[in-house]
Amino acid sequence: MNKFMIENARLVDGRIVSIFVQNGVIQQVASSIKVDNETQVIHLDNESYVSAGWIDTHTHCFDKFELYADNCESIGYKKGVTTVIDAGTSGADNVDEFYDSVKNCKTHVYSLLNISKTGLYAQNELADMRHVDSDAFMQAYQKHPHFIIGVKARMSKSVVEESGDLPLFEALKIAEQTKLPLMVHIGTAPSKLETVLANIRSGDIVTHIFNPKTNGIIQDSHIKECVFDAYQRGVFFDLGHGTDSFSFDVLDKANQNDLKVHSISSDIYYRNRQNGPVYDLATTMSKLYRKGYDLKEVIACVTSHPAKMLNLSHLGRIEKGYCGEFTIFKIIHKNKELVDSTGKRIIVSEYIQPVAVIIRNEYIQLEEDC
Ligand SMILES: [Zn+2]
Secondary structure: OOEEEEEEEEOOOOOEEEEEEEOOEEEEEEOOOOOOOOOEEEEOOOOEEEEEOEEEEEEOOOOOOHHHOOOHHHHOHHHOEEEEEEEOOOOOOOHHHHHHHHOOOOOEEEEEEEOEOOOOOOOOOOOOHHHEOHHHHHHHHHHOOOOEEEEEEEEOHHHHHHHOOHHHHHHHHHHHHHOOOEEEEEOOOOOOHHHHHHHOOOOOEEEOOOOOOOOOOEEOOEEOHHHHHHHHHOOEEEOOOOOOOOOHHHHHHHHHOOOOOOEOOOOEOHHHHHOOOOOOHHHHHHHHHOOOOOHHHHHHOOOHHHHHHOOOOOOOOOOOOOEOOEEEEEEEOOOEEEEOOOOOEEEEOOEEEEEEEEEOOEEEEOOOOO
């Protein structure tokens, strides 16, 4: 499908357009487009929406480490996600192996390389500071400059143990040296949230921002001042749902304070995909869609925002010159129970469901239970 046109393409901004793609690149977006006989035409029904292909900013898809692992296709295009970002499952010692395992996948995969050269071989990959090796990181980055698009540091107690805040400062040095964005995972201190937010740079990313832990964004039922400061300074906030890191109550409090995430990500791996509470990116998106975010905001959080945050400048927009890959989805008007990481349940009357993707010049209808 080298040349194709999507007709009756309903965008989340309300426009209904035709989109013409050649050689994987969007050539034209207009209310109607004339094409030749060789162009494949995909005519969408009135219930379908089209967005740029979804990007999941925080996933785990290096299946070497069973602790946090999944298959990139199972969490990727089969769930309507054309690009997945692996958030630190691999480090410099094993990034070659990781790259080899995903380079032929249909889903596009990128790495935020763990500052621990071991990657997630165990829960405490930053307990031994000898694992943090900036030379090894730099060599890995020079070898895979198009695959490694950021730096990942998991700054919580079970990961850093006695290393305290040290890995954070090493991560910042590596991010400076490589000129890459840094994603910091927050959880139980150390590091304290205040320390992370005071030191992280504009353009860096904090993931697990709506976690329900004591070291989270709320204190005495107020959002901590340091959170507003970082937000205004241009630090990006990522959802990073995960098994333990998303609370409806924290989301509600953030909404009351007009504090919205820049990216909606799943932090998915096989256990929280199969047993919940994550299941997939669309389910994660639906939680925010029914709680304070309109459809346009939700879609921006999985398209244009992550593309900007991670310098994926060819992705995220339906405009001339951008990547011709798309997610086609519907709003299903049916009741569905959604659960957060604390076990809190809500019943929603509408949810987002991907029905097809266009990836690598191929139109793929998704299975019903996606
Ligand atoms: Zn993660």
